[in-house]
Amino acid sequence: MNRTFWIDTDTASDDAVALVMALRCRGVSVLGISVVSGNMPLEQGVRNALYTVELCGAEVPVYLGEDRPLQRMPVHAQWFHGEDGMGNQNYPAPKRAAESTHAVDALLDASRKYPGLTLVTLGPLTNIAKAIGRDPALVDRVGRCVVMGGNPCCEGNVTPGAEYNIWCDPEAAKIVFGSGLKIEMVGWQLSTGAANLSEKDIARVRGLDTLLAHFAIDCNAHVMVANKTQTGDVGISLPDPTAMAVALDPAVAIKTSEHLVQIACADELTRGMTVVDRLNVADDDRNADTWRAVSSTPPCRIVWELDIQKWKQLLYDALG
Numbered sequence: 001m002n003r004t005f006w007i008d009t010d011t012a013s014d015d016a017v018a019l020v021m022a023l024r025c026r027g028v029s030v031l032g033i034s035v036v037s038g039n040m041p042l043e044q045g046v047r048n049a050l051y052t053v054e055l056c057g058a059e060v061p062v063y064l065g066e067d068r069p070l071q072r073m074p075v076h077a078q079w080f081h082g083e084d085g086m087g088n089q090n091y092p093a094p095k096r097a098a099e100s101t102h103a104v105d106a107l108l109d110a111s112r113k114y115p116g117l118t119l120v121t122l123g124p125l126t127n128i129a130k131a132i133g134r135d136p137a138l139v140d141r142v143g144r145c146v147v148m149g150g151n152p153c154c155e156g157n158v159t160p161g162a163e164y165n166i167w168c169d170p171e172a173a174k175i176v177f178g179s180g181l182k183i184e185m186v187g188w189q190l191s192t193g194a195a196n197l198s199e200k201d202i203a204r205v206r207g208l209d210t211l212l213a214h215f216a217i218d219c220n221a222h223v224m225v226a227n228k229t230q231t232g233d234v235g236i237s238l239p240d241p242t243a244m245a246v247a248l249d250p251a252v253a254i255k256t257s258e259h260l261v262q263i264a265c266a267d268e269l270t271r272g273m274t275v276v277d278r279l280n281v282a283d284d285d286r287n288a289d290t291w292r293a294v295s296s297t298p299p300c301r302i303v304w305e306l307d308i309q310k311w312k313q314l315l316y317d318a319l320g
């Protein structure tokens with residue numbers, strides 16, 4: 001029997017590649033794609049998701065979700081992904097429209113029909129927080145929840161303290177991380193350095209010479225420039241596809257451990273910071289007074305290291 005996936009996304013160019021990986025993976029059925037405001041305004045994200053599904057020759061339904069964070073003003077990331085989120089490639093409008101059901105309702109319905117499904121989140125966690133708020137039992141019906149987000153014990157990519165998806169809607173992230181969902185956290189730093197698609201890797205993808213291979217590189221043209229400016233890395237950084245690789249093949253995550261994670265919401269300096277109790281000091285009696293509030297929250301599985309070869313091979317397999 002196929003594994004069942006639900007993908008929540010703020011579809012820009014790296015989300016698009018992650019969608020291709022899931023839609024092209026044998027043995028995986030993507031039940032639905034819910035879109036949330038994030039890197040892109042909601043309508044643009046929906047358009048990008050529909051176009052990507054179409055390019056894969058798939059007919060997976062796409063749902064509109066929340067058009068803004070729970071409490072904050074929306075902040076998008078055209079500077080990183082291009083005005084359209086897809087490298088300004090002027091892709092045509094998708095032929096199919098989004099479904100009329102709201103994303104939160106659709107996700108809850110799918111979780112009732114397919115308990116044990118794998119939830120993969122590639123954007124801010126607004127839709128998921130809303131779904132948990134409406135039906136807390138969702139948590140028990142999700143088998144795995146792979147979250148692209150956060151910056152465990154390292155710098156962020158949108159502020160020194162935080163990664164974009166968590167920073168964008170920290171109140172939603174706080175709800176989701178405190179909900180008991182079986183979270184596997186794939187931080188943004190895992191897609192840097194050797195995990196970047198280097199010029200050699202890009203040439204290899206181009207060499208596959210398929211529609212999807214060229215699409216994966218073309219739509220990330222703007223990212224390649226922005227990535228160099230931000231981190232100095234030459235190549236394409238693909239956070240969402242690395243998270244999707246972990247979702248598709250857990251063996252891609254070669255170093256993981258479970259810890260309490262708290263999301264900072266109190267001030268702008270640390271907004272969206274993922275505070276990870278890496279040394280598990282929250283359980284120490286000496287810290288009881290300080291940590292009592294957090295020691296009752298469920299732990300998350302943090303991914304610390306990826307099998308780079310395996311992640312890239314999964315990508316090549318999807319695009320070939």
Ligand SMILES: [Ca+2]
Binds near residue numbers: 009012014015039
């Ligand atoms: Ca994303």
